[in-house]
Amino acid sequence: METTTLHPVVMKLNFPFITRKPSFCGRTLIEGHNTELLHRYVLAIALELKANAADLADCEVQAIRLGGGSASIINGSDLDHLLRLIRSCYHVAEDAPVTMRTCPADINGANMPFYNRSHVTRYDLELYSLEPLDFCTLDTLNYSEQMPYITHGFLRADRRDSMGFVLLYGKKTVSRWGFRHSVLEVTRRPVCHVLLQRCAGADMLDDAAAQAQLDEAAQLLTEAGFVQYLPRRWAKPGCEDKFWQSAANGMDVLAFGLSAYTRLDGMITANTSDLNTYLAHSADYEQITVSTVPAQPEE
Template sequence: MASASAGKEASLKDATLFVNVPFCIEAPRYAHGRYLTGDGAAKRKYLEAVMREVASLGDVLEGKRVVAVRIGGGSPSVVSPDQLGELMRLIRAELPMAHGAEMALEAIPNTVGVPSLTGWGQGKPSRVELRVGAIHLRDLDELHPPYRVSDIQNAVLFLDKFGMNNVSVSLVYGLPGQTEASWRQTLRKALDLEPYEVAVSPVSPADGEGLAQERQRALYEVASALLGERGLVEYAVGRFARATGESAYVKALASGADAVGVGLGAVSCVDGMAWRNTDDFEVYCAGSDDPEQVVRDAAQLDDEARAVLVARRALCLSEGVEAERVSAAVGELSAWEAEGLVVCEDGRWRLTSEGRFAWQWRTWAL
């Protein structure tokens, strides 16, 4: 019976679920997107709408299994811990979850403590993505987050006490005034926290306030060298992990899993059909379980568009993507090759060193 069940699950198509919780204490510096700072009532109203949308996904996930869930957006950990726990329980109960599916939750350090971990624990998160940004004091001041270095250290201690050891720490490089020395200090202090993964990303060029592109590239190379020396492997662009610390969500998306997005402005691509949810808070909360009310910009992707999407996702992985798998995107890939961003060797397209940084800078990647 167990063998038959395993065979049936293996025949299902992989899917990922991203839940957008856009609330935060204050809109973060050097970040883009829509952030909400509503009160407790607004947060409860939104989470209730999200749960209704989750419960309505039966048709979308027909013939599929969810291999990874990521609850992110703004700072999901600022909403009610009990309600977050309830959301995770609902996802596990209502959706076709694969055995051992990852349940990742993004959190900011000052929200991690006994009350939050008790509430989240009801939903059994298997991974916590701790958004740190910086640990060097001057760089942390530049980010101006609602937490301090002591909050970062205490968060890791609390997570360990509650047995939530699969922790990813995310850092930002290229901040105004950041130096190689301050960046190295942040990296070393992050490693002292003993995370399973360290994820690094640059200040967006859209801000026009960070370091120049070449200086940011130098900091990326510093991170690659220093983290590599400490045994963390860059399995995907900007993501350095120990053997058991790789993000199942990132790897599933890069490997071709369908993407289902839930929440305000969330984007989905399932069976070649792409769409996004409304950005209107009231419209979403009133009709989250009714696609006719909340879905925007639905479109069926043609073969070339699908191949380009597959290529852009898959290229973030260190092993790249099989050329045959993205043959319909050869025109765009050849253009990237002419720019020195990708190379095709042994039947696989891979990012070059220049391409990995370009992928980080979001100048051409999806």
């Protein structure tokens, strides 16, 4: 009996939502916490996933990423539903990691059971850059600004390859010492991967000053045993983000949701960025596809 080899791919579910968009963020995001809208969006992604499953039956998913914004803004039970749907409709490798970009405030007793049940294996926590005083209260309940409440138990969890921080560099209103302290805190906690994201908008430092911060971060992270495996992405050996690593190495990407970009068989297909169009027609490929162009070869 002849066995058909499945085509390896990685998968991304795009959640372009955020509770409150900070002034330094240049990404196109939908601001606010509209529970009904978020649930409708999950149902729309579910329809898109089902509608495309038969055409992608020859693919095997090697890694899943929940991103595009703060994916944790979605209700935990809805995320669990989507990941169960993916595993029932698609071939997913047994060891495929699931990474979620999350606001640390959502790492709590209400959501964690759903994340564990959904087999979320990695977290990119949006800590950005914090001044030293903020780190003194990192493990305590703090309602000021967007300061997170991260439980002591979660940071000391048995799985030490799951915790990642998203740090912001090149921000005018964060001192050089504040950014340096942010990076040093990474080295003092059970953090195994780090994404350095440049500040955007009016609060952005000039290129030279931003690069100086990036260079200092590189030195501190290297001294702590982190390795830069992709630009501005660092990890302890063996803890690299399989989604980004595979995509950078040319593996095809299946992407679903608003403004999602799929790269498959030498073509890049872009989903609509119009929320109403996506919600109304997510199961109709022709209605939500805005462009299909050849993928550019890597230089």
